[in-house]
Amino acid sequence: MLRTVFRADCPSRPILDQIADKWSMMVMALLERPTRFNELKRGLEGVTQRVLTQTPRRLERNGMIQRRVLPTSPVGVEYSLTPLGESLREPFGHLCGWTVEHSEEIQNCQQAYDSSRRSLATDTAPARVSTPNLP
DSSP states (O other): OOOOOSOTTOTHHHHHHHHSSHHHHHHHHHOSSOEEHHHHHHHSTTOOHHHHHHHHHHHHHTTSEEEEEEOOSSOEEEEEEOHHHHTTHHHHHHHHHHHHHHHHHHHHHHHHHHHHHHHHHHHHSOOOOOOOOOO
8 A cells, every 4th residue: 555655735745846946946956165156157058047036035935055245346246055955965976877867768758759659650540531522
């Protein structure tokens, strides 16, 4: 019998959702040292300004990173991992390493799957019946 582990009201579900999304994991991976906002942006090709503003805010709210306003002109902001965030470095590092190690294999599986789905759709498509043009 399968036991339900993640019930709808399980407090870990929203936390996992907030810290394990792709942008959060990438931001945390880039924070090997205190890092300025624009440096994060340069390290995350394809991230929007909005997402890059929301992601550190959410990570800060969850206690994973801290935000420090720098007394520069113009005012700068840098982010760094908290001890709680630092405790995720090893598991995130393993996950990132696994992803890099297996990315080619996964892409091959995706291509094979997509190809088999296309040929299945072609093989099972109903034949078109032509009807004569009647006046």
